[in-house]
Amino acid sequence: MTRWPLPPPMARAIxxxxxxxxxxxxxxxxxxxxxxVIVGEAHNAPRxxxxxxxxxxxxxxxxxxxxxxxxxxxxxxxxxxxxxxxMCAGAISHARIARLYYAATDPKGGAVEHGARLFDQPQCxxxxxxxxxxxxxxSATLLRDFFAARR
Amino acid sequence: MTRWPLPPPMARAIxxxxxxxxxxxxxxxxxxxxxxVIVGEAHNAPRxxxxxxxxxxxxxxxxxxxxxxxxxxxxxxxxxxxxxxxMCAGAISHARIARLYYAATDPKGGAVEHGARLFDQPQCxxxxxxxxxxxxxxSATLLRDFFAARR
Numbered sequence: 527m528t529r530w531p532l533p534p535p536m537a538r539a540i541x542x543x544x545x546x547x548x549x550x551x552x553x554x555x556x557x558x559x560x561x562x563v564i565v566g567e568a569h570n571a572p573r574x575x576x577x578x579x580x581x582x583x584x585x586x587x588x589x590x591x592x593x594x595x596x597x598x599x600x601x602x603x604x605x606x607x608x609x610x611x612x613m614c615a616g617a618i619s620h621a622r623i624a625r626l627y628y629a630a631t632d633p634k635g636g637a638v639e640h641g642a643r644l645f646d647q648p649q650c651x652x653x654x655x656x657x658x659x660x661x662x663x664x665s666a667t668l669l670r671d672f673f674a675a676r677r
Numbered sequence: 678m679t680r681w682p683l684p685p686p687m688a689r690a691i692x693x694x695x696x697x698x699x700x701x702x703x704x705x706x707x708x709x710x711x712x713x714v715i716v717g718e719a720h721n722a723p724r725x726x727x728x729x730x731x732x733x734x735x736x737x738x739x740x741x742x743x744x745x746x747x748x749x750x751x752x753x754x755x756x757x758x759x760x761x762x763x764m765c766a767g768a769i770s771h772a773r774i775a776r777l778y779y780a781a782t783d784p785k786g787g788a789v790e791h792g793a794r795l796f797d798q799p800q801c802x803x804x805x806x807x808x809x810x811x812x813x814x815x816s817a818t819l820l821r822d823f824f825a826a827r828r
Contacts, residue, residue: 577748578742584730641798649791
């Protein structure tokens with residue numbers, strides 16, 4: 527388990543992932559931070575919202591953009607509990623997120639260090655700085671427990 | 678130019694792309710069809726909605742999911758005037774779209790036959806059947822004129 531305090535945005539993302547599981551949604555949480563302040567947050571909600579695009583990252587980015595009144599989130603950070611999928615990695619690039627922090631890696635669905643490796647594509651117009659691993663055990667345990675309970 | 682009538686969903690997508698340009702948004706339109714009926718449609722609107730994810734495809738998929746009351750659009754078609762980007766291709770896969778029709782290709786931003794070629798990734802869990810080219814000239818002309826007017 528994590529042996530030092532998580533940075534507050536990742537601790538909050540983990541808490542959102544926990545809430546996601548309680549609502550029967552895949553436990554992933556995401557937080558957008560601008561100048562040290564949370565400006566958008568969400569957990570996965572495709573079932574509750576009847577929305578195939580309602581991953582935590584997409585919802586957090588959309589809420590942050592509305593909160594800041596601009597569609598490009600230059601200078602902002604996205605903290606998320608799981609390696610983003612191609613859809614979310616693409617959205618992160620469109621939103622011009624400056625720094626991406628994710629907890630657990632996702633060899634099956636991730637598109638940052640797996641699969642399409644979207645930010646490494648020559649086509650990619652904006653690449654955030656990427657940091658991973660903080661909160662990995664907590665996030666992976668939430669996901670494992672969620673899917674184990676459904677088998 | 679196109680020498681035969683476009684299928685109605687693509688004609689509608691082109692019309693939506695035209696409306697997009699009139700509103701100062703990149704001219705891309707998208708239509709979701711279920712059993713021959715349009716159940717969701719949209720044009721690009723990231724500026725108007727202050728939403729970095731508001732590509733035509735994402736909005737049309739979200740509207741179709743709400744209209745049908747289900748987050749997975751099994752059996753549905755997506756008709757769009759431009760080759761989808763990685764974000765939209767990812768959303769199309771999440772939404773389980775059965776058939777994807779797009780007009781113009783997008784060597785710079787597309788992720789179907791260019792760049793990440795998302796549906797060809799071994800990771801990709803759902804691949805739609807893909808058809809392209811119908812309405813290509815109309816769509817490409819709208820895009821060219823839009824960007825030329827802004828230079």
